[in-house]
Amino acid sequence: MITETAPPEARTERRHLDEGLVRNLGLVGVLIILVVIGIITRPELYSDPTWVRNNVLVILQQAAAIGVVTVGMTFVIIGGGIDLSVGAIIALSGVWATTLATQSYGAGGMIFTALVVGIAVGVVNGVLISYGKLVPFIATLAMLVSARGLAAQISGKQTQVSANDTINGIATTKLIGVPLLVWILALVVAAGWVLLNRTTFGRRTVAVGGNPEAARLAGINVKRHTLYLYALSGLCCGLGAIMLTSQATSAQAAMANLYELDAIAAAIIGGTLLSGGRGTIVGALFGVLVFSTITNLFAINNLSTEVQNMVKGGIIVAAVLIQQFRYRSLTQLLKR
Amino acid sequence: MSASSFKLDLSRRRVLFGGAAVGAGALLTACTSNDPGTDAQVKTNASGDANAVPGQKVVIGFSAPAADHGWIAAITNNAKAQAAAYSDVELKSVEAGADAAAQRAALATLISQKPTVIVMLPHDGKELNATGLEAMRAGIPVVNLDRAFPSQAAYRLQIKGDNFGMGLAAGDYIGAQLKAKGVSNPIIGEIPGIDSLELTQERSQGFNTALQAYGFKVANRRPAEFTADSGQAAATALLQALPKMDALWNHDDDQGIGVLAAIKQANRSDFFMVGGAGSKSAIDAIVADNSVLKATVTYSPSMASSAISLARLIGQGKGLSDLVELQVPKEITLASETITKENAAQYAKLGF
Numbered sequence: 199m200i201t202e203t204a205p206p207e208a209r210t211e212r213r214h215l216d217e218g219l220v221r222n223l224g225l226v227g228v229l230i231i232l233v234v235i236g237i238i239t240r241p242e243l244y245s246d247p248t249w250v251r252n253n254v255l256v257i258l259q260q261a262a263a264i265g266v267v268t269v270g271m272t273f274v275i276i277g278g279g280i281d282l283s284v285g286a287i288i289a290l291s292g293v294w295a296t297t298l299a300t301q302s303y304g305a306g307g308m309i310f311t312a313l314v315v316g317i318a319v320g321v322v323n324g325v326l327i328s329y330g331k332l333v334p335f336i337a338t339l340a341m342l343v344s345a346r347g348l349a350a351q352i353s354g355k356q357t358q359v360s361a362n363d364t365i366n367g368i369a370t371t372k373l374i375g376v377p378l379l380v381w382i383l384a385l386v387v388a389a390g391w392v393l394l395n396r397t398t399f400g401r402r403t404v405a406v407g408g409n410p411e412a413a414r415l416a417g418i419n420v421k422r423h424t425l426y427l428y429a430l431s432g433l434c435c436g437l438g439a440i441m442l443t444s445q446a447t448s449a450q451a452a453m454a455n456l457y458e459l460d461a462i463a464a465a466i467i468g469g470t471l472l473s474g475g476r477g478t479i480v481g482a483l484f485g486v487l488v489f490s491t492i493t494n495l496f497a498i499n500n501l502s503t504e505v506q507n508m509v510k511g512g513i514i515v516a517a518v519l520i521q522q523f524r525y526r527s528l529t530q531l532l533k534r
Numbered sequence: 535m536s537a538s539s540f541k542l543d544l545s546r547r548r549v550l551f552g553g554a555a556v557g558a559g560a561l562l563t564a565c566t567s568n569d570p571g572t573d574a575q576v577k578t579n580a581s582g583d584a585n586a587v588p589g590q591k592v593v594i595g596f597s598a599p600a601a602d603h604g605w606i607a608a609i610t611n612n613a614k615a616q617a618a619a620y621s622d623v624e625l626k627s628v629e630a631g632a633d634a635a636a637q638r639a640a641l642a643t644l645i646s647q648k649p650t651v652i653v654m655l656p657h658d659g660k661e662l663n664a665t666g667l668e669a670m671r672a673g674i675p676v677v678n679l680d681r682a683f684p685s686q687a688a689y690r691l692q693i694k695g696d697n698f699g700m701g702l703a704a705g706d707y708i709g710a711q712l713k714a715k716g717v718s719n720p721i722i723g724e725i726p727g728i729d730s731l732e733l734t735q736e737r738s739q740g741f742n743t744a745l746q747a748y749g750f751k752v753a754n755r756r757p758a759e760f761t762a763d764s765g766q767a768a769a770t771a772l773l774q775a776l777p778k779m780d781a782l783w784n785h786d787d788d789q790g791i792g793v794l795a796a797i798k799q800a801n802r803s804d805f806f807m808v809g810g811a812g813s814k815s816a817i818d819a820i821v822a823d824n825s826v827l828k829a830t831v832t833y834s835p836s837m838a839s840s841a842i843s844l845a846r847l848i849g850q851g852k853g854l855s856d857l858v859e860l861q862v863p864k865e866i867t868l869a870s871e872t873i874t875k876e877n878a879a880q881y882a883k884l885g886f
Contacts, residue, residue, distance in 0.1 A: 249777055256774050256800075260767060300565040311565055314558050352566045355600075355607040357762055357788050359815065370799050445799070446762035446792040452603070453763045497771035500754040503729065 221469045224520075225484035228513075232491045240498050253494065255377060261490035262379035263288075263441040264460055265483060268468075269390040270434030271461040272482040276394070277427040278407035278474030279334040283323060284435050285457035286345035291315040291439035292449030293349040296358040305364035312443070313436040319345060320432020324425030342458070349451035357450040360443055368444035379441055383483075386437070390479040403427065407474030463510070464489060467517035488513065574615030575608075575836040575884055577843070583855055585847060588622040592849035594842060595649035596627045597641055598679070599657050603760055604788045605811060608835035608886035609655055609679070616839040623846050630654075634661035641665045645672055650849040651690075653841050655679040663688050677845045679838060690848060693841050693866045695833040697736035698743075700785075700870040703831040704808045705744025707872050708781045711806065711828075713748060720780035721753045723772050723805075725765065725793055727786045729757040737785055737810070753779075758789045765792030770800065779805040787813035787830060794819070797826055812873055814885030821878045832871045835886050840866075 237244045244250055267284050274281045294300065295312040303311075319341065326337040360366055371378040394400035405413040406423050414420045438457075443449045464485030470477030489510060496506040594617060598610050610627070617625035628644050630637040634657040644652065645668060652669050656662035659681040666676045666688030675690035683689055712720045724741065726734045734757070745751055754775050758768035765784070773779070773796065784793045787809045797807070809816045809830030816830045844862050847853065853860045873881045 243777070246777075253774055256770060260770055294562065294565060297565055297567060299567040303565075307565075310558075311562060314562060318562075350600075356604050357791060359791060366795070369795070442763050445795065446766045447795040448762040448791045450761055450788075452759070452761045455759055455761065455764065493767075493771060494774065497754070497756055498775040500775065503757055 222478070222481055222484060225468070225481065225488060228488055229484070229491055232488070232495055236495050236498060239495075243498060255380065257487070257490045257494050258380045258383070259377045260493070261486045262377075262383040263438045263445070263454075264457060264464070264489075265383045265486040266386045266434050266441065267431075267438045267457055268461040268464045268482045268486050269386050269479060270431035271458075272465045272468070272470050272477050272479060273390070273394070273403060274334075274427050274431045275462070275465050275470050275472060276407045276474055276477040277403045277424060278410060279327065279424065279427060280338065280462070280472075281323065281428065281431045282335065282338040282458045283319070283341035283345055284431065284438075284461055285454040286342045286349070287316055287319045287432055287435035288439040288442060288454035288457060289449070289451050290319060290345040290349040290352075291436045292443045292453055293353045293358060293451055295439065296360050296443060296449040297352060301360065301362055305362050308360075308362060308365055308443075309440055312439045313433060316432040316434070316436020316439065317429050318432070320429040320435070321425065323432070324428035327428065328421035328424045346451055353449075353451050355451065357448050359448045365440070365444050366447045368441065369447075379445070382437070382441060386434070387479060387483050394477075394479055399426075404475060407476075409475070460486075460489060463514050467514055485517075574611045575834075575839050575886070576612070576615045576619045577839060585852055585855055588620070589850040589852070591622050591624065592651065592846050593624045593626060593649040594845050594849070595641075595644040595647070595652040595674075596625055596654070596842075597630045597637060597644065597652070598655040598838075599630045599637065600632065604813065604886060605833075605835050606655075609838040612835055612838040612886075613653065613842050616842040620842075620846060622850075623842070625842075630657065634658050637662060638665050641669070645669050645674060648672075649674060651675050651677060651845040653677040653679060653838075653845050655838075656681050656683075659683050675845075675848050677841050677848070679841050689864075691841075691844055691862055691864060691866070693837055693844065694868070695837060696867050696870050697733045697833070698740035699867075700810060700831050700833050701737040701740025701742070701783075702744045703740075703870045703872050704783045704810065705741040706747075707808055707829050707831070707874075708783060709745055709748035709750060712750065712780060717780055720750055721776055721778060722750060723776055723779050723782040724752045724755040725768050725772060725782065725784040725789070726755065726757045727760045727789065734785065741783060758786075758792070760786050760789050762789055762792035762795070765789030766796045766799075767792075769793040769796035773797065773800045773802055781805055782807040782826070783810070784808070785810040787811045787816040790816060790827070794825055794827060802826075812871075812881065812885055814882075817873060817878050817881055817885040820873060820875055821882075823875055829872055829874045832873060832881070832884070834868070834884050836884050837868055840868075 271281055271284060291312040294315045295308040300308055300311050323338055323341055326332045327334050368378055373381055402418050402423050405418060406420050410420050442454060465477065465482045466472060468478060468481030468485035470482060492506060492509060596613050599606060614625060617623045626649055628640040630640055637657050652674050663683045663685050666683045667685060669676050670688060676688065678689040678692040680694045682692055682694060708722065726738055728734060754772055756768040756772040758764040782805055784790045784807060790809045803826060805826060806828045807826040809827055810833065812830050812832040812834055816827060819825050819827045820829060847862050853862055
């Protein structure tokens with residue numbers, strides 16, 4: 199063990215917190231800038247309060263499914279892994295939950311199926327990575343391909359329409375004027391925050407991602423914990439599949455295309471370190487909201503999606519550059 | 535607390551969880567059943583036509599991509615069903631795999647088996663051009679389905695849909711409807727499929743050309759990806775951008791499931807919508823007349839059935855009985871037809 203003049207526990211804690219706060223404020227700043235651009239470019243839309251209120255809800259609602267998936271992804275990345283199969287798990291869960299046989303069990307059966315399929319695929323990922331010692335990138339890449347393959351096999355490459363009014367109603371239901379999908383996102387984010395910051399599970403996740411060997415020596419069952427993380431990501435995907443199926447009133451093998459990239463990007467610009475050991479749930483949520491707001495901004499201005507993708511790419515690069523710069527200067531500061 | 539009681543507790547828990555997992559597994563396995571109930575589009579000339587009489591045996595080699603889209607699935611189903619309807623046709627279907635290279639390999643095997651005719655829907659016309667030439671040189675006539683080869687020598691017959699015509703038909707319907715309503719400066723939305731594809735661009739060109747004739751133009755255009763969830767996202771964005779809209783063209787009925795869901799979720803009914811391709815669910819919705827969907831323009835996978843019938847005639851050296859020529863023509867482009875509530879009954883059989 200390196201015995202430097204370690205600063206008191208409380209001080210590092212505060213420094214870390216401050217840094218997270220600064221980053222989140224930065225993302226709030228980006229959101230405000232995006233909204234201001236919207237107001238300047240389409241003043242006639244923004245002058246209507248009903249439209250503005252509705253627009254905020256639409257941005258949140260379109261961020262809901264990917265937001266839930268990003269929470270799971272953030273845990274996996276903080277734990278030192280990566281899950282490239284989230285889009286494929288959504289497709290498999292969604293397709294499995296909307297076969298005619300599953301639909302005959304009603305909404306409960308469909309939700310149960312989606313969640314169990316999600317967890318099961320996550321467990322397979324976890325077993326391959328923890329006990330099969332596969333690199334997470336390879337294991338989940340293989341899962342990406344095979345889960346979509348299985349989804350295509352089950353669905354016969356057809357779009358499976360959900361005839362269940364309860365499932366379809368999830369996307370149209372509002373509680374106190376706020377869509378149910380947004381409530382689900384809020385609950386998942388809150389649960390994720392508590393799990394990461396207020397439980398042993400969260401502490402272990404950070405420890406495993408920061409230094410697996412040290413975590414093992416400290417008595418953490420690293421393999422089992424890694425397995426749990428992928429299962430958690432799978433659970434989030436199962437929930438995301440229900441939300442997306444409800445929004446599209448259908449599921450198919452090609453659904454949730456490239457969600458893995460959106461989720462990873464949102465986690466990264468939210469301040470999660472790709473090498474693991476650090477990350478925030480609130481930051482990830484802001485990352486998702488930034489992307490959702492950009493999509494909205496480009497839509498109301500009728501700008502092409504090509505330019506939109508370039509801007510998204512630019513924001514990811516900028517966020518990581520800032521992150522590296524700040525991390526470096528912070529470590530230099532600590533050394534001094 | 536003793537170690538043994540802990541162990542016992544754990545094992546009991548394990549049994550419980552294990553049992554639950556097995557039960558869930560059994561239930562889930564039962565849940566993959568889908569009972570496809572194939573509604574393929576088949577037509578044989580039942581009248582006293584000479585072409586209907588079983589002739590010499592024709593072996594048709596068939597290859598289409600394994601894409602996860604309803605339209606491609608319908609293409610393969612139709613080809614198989616149509617071949618099964620003829621007593622003198624044997625269909626040899628090869629898996630085309632995931633990309634052009636895999637399809638080339640599959641077709642090389644097929645060519646070596648010397649079928650009478652080959653019907654193929656290439657992954658990409660340009661990339662499979664050489665394979666078409668190879669088959670033709672080996673004396674096997676090639677029927678190209680929908681995605682054209684650059685070389686005229688690479689095919690005996692090309693049968694394809696009309697993407698530009700599809701856009702033209704959609705634009706014409708929308709223009710005529712709005713003109714009849716007396717809307718002078720209409721707000722028109724468009725939801726294309728994958729924007730980088732040539733077929734999408736042709737559809738949009740056709741749409742714009744038709745609208746121009748009425749002096750109209752597209753106000754906002756949000757591309758989706760031929761999937762229902764991407765259609766939902768694109769439509770939600772479009773509806774938010776256009777708080778008032780008069781008409782909407784959605785290029786693809788499969789993604790249209792999501793588009794219609796988004797319209798319902800946003801509680802909008804201030805416009806009418808035209809679909810594309812002609813799926814069964816779209817035709818049903820047009821007949822039911824309880825949504826904004828009032829019409830769809832066809833790009834029918836029934837062309838696969840026609841391709842098999844024509845391949846049979848080519849193999850038997852027969853022509854089309856209504857034409858003077860003794861052989862099947864070299865190129866057939868299907869017209870894009872507009873399905874509305876009035877004529878939907880005729881098309882119900884063609885929906886996929």
